[in-house]
Amino acid sequence: MGLLQTVNHNFTQKFFENGDFNPLIGEIYNENKNESFENPNQNLDNTNLNAVYLIEFVPPFFKLKFNASKGQLSSFKYTYFKGFMCDLRTSKSLDDYMSTQLGKKKKKVVLSRLRRLETCFNIEYKTFYGEIKNDECDALMDAFNAMIKKRFNQRGDTHSSLKTWDFYKEETAALIRSNKACLFVIYNDNTPISISINFLFDNVFESAISSYEIDYAKFGLGNIIVLKKLEWCFDNCFNFFNMRYGDYPYKRMWCNTVFEYDSYVVYKKSITKYLKAFVVTKKNQAITYAILNKDKFKALVSLRSKLKGKSNNTSNADVEQPKEACFKALDNFMESNYKNLVPVDIKGDEFAFLRKPIFDLQYSQASKTEDMACFKIDNNTYVAKNTKTNKYFILELA
Structure with a gap:
């Protein structure tokens, strides 16, 4: 040593x-x-x-x-x-806490996105605490692992929990059954779209690892799962909701205690x-x-470079970020004019890249999944239809 x-x-x-x-x-x-x-x-x-x-x-x-x-x-x-923590002792309810901590405007935004999520999809919330089957836990932990990798690959990063994932995979079910841990899951049509593992000690709720399907990012799933966990804490007499280390804006928004x-x-x-x-x-x-x-x-290094007449050409700010593909309103569209219009199923892997644009469109239109249809014109052009309003939208890939 x-x-x-x-x-x-x-x-x-x-x-x-x-x-x-x-x-x-x-x-x-x-x-x-x-x-x-x-x-x-x-x-x-x-x-x-x-x-x-x-x-x-x-x-x-x-x-x-x-x-x-x-x-x-x-x-x-x-x-x-x-560290960032929600001290719940001075609040009577989740609504009371949100009003005090988030304020009227931010509270309205979070609740609006929650309602929009529940409007657009067949959403179910489930908490596994005290009881879970081994095969169900294994399936959820595999889905959780895939979510984390997908989300952090998008960010060009690796989540530290993956280094010890074997422990979480092997021990979570037993910890849930002994009331030392709980899993929070948000489902859309029985498919997990957000999962969080948490650990419990006395009246302390340790919010350990959370992730979500990035295709649903528009709906603010990160804040929704925090809201649902806080609701559970109030219902089950946990006084401290600890969001741990890592200084992120969403933690500062929710937490009334920084230590x-x-x-x-x-x-x-x-x-x-x-x-x-x-x-x-x-x-x-x-x-x-x-x-x-x-x-x-970093600011000092940048200032020093500027004073010396040098520029940092590799700065992220100077790199143009690619725009996300999105559907745009399409006027005067006639399906009968397109004989090669092919229905596509975004649930399959082949057209998985269309999920986020479709979900973003659902968010903006407040439309249900069953009211949306998607068609392929060619490999770079897709049309979405809101069957309830009879409106069409086009997506053109570069």
Whole structure:
């Protein structure tokens, strides 16, 4: 192990998801409930006490007391990344919370998209908590995995949960049956279009991983599944809805509490380990600061380049983004004039690329799936028809 290397432990993932207490921890004080509970696993026989340990992502409402069975452990504590949470204790209902936190305008937008989703599709909401069949859970987790990959491929990124997906696939059903986890699913005609896995401890609801079919992006499924989970929290007496780390606009919109995760650099008392732990702490604080302020550093680099008369030709802002294909209104269209008009089924893989344009059209027209028909004129030209209003729309691919 290198001079400044540490043994790392993500407290949030290990504690809430795996139910794993690091043996270095002797006791945890829960400020939310004003109570302490001991670690049932305090056996340090297999723990290398010559190493320095980094226990990170500890929510501030948990205070750690370290195991003293093999001699005194000491620690340096510092704040880490921001966390985002909905404290529901001061709200009587979901409607009350949304009115206070989102405000009239944003609340109206979210509820409007919810109504539009339910108008356009045959929507069903289901929460798996306490009971789920193994084969159903396996099928949902496979669909969930595919959703995450599809969404993050679109963003040119990889979701960190995929690195430990085997754990989620193998353990979720058992965790649901023991009331330690729940799955939220939004279905359209019995097909999952949004899935979220969440972990539960006392009155804390940990919103862990969520994703949705990107073809439905227009309907704001991300906000709708947050709304439905918050509704469940109110119905089931959960006071804290924790959306964890990751600073995104939708979290700031929903959350009334922004906190900082704590990190502990833990070591067995000695001069050499003290010095190593001190340097590790300062190094990690510097790294955290750099990550949190990366936009400022980018701005400084950009300003410096401009002052030197240089331009950044590779900037994303200078790259023209491709426009999404969309249907446009078509006047005076006569089906009888097109003998080669071929009906297409967007449910099949061959015409899957038409789903998002069709769903976007449904959103704008507030039209039901059964009222929409789609036809192919040629490989680059497609026509959609609202059979209820008899209106036509054309899609021309480049």
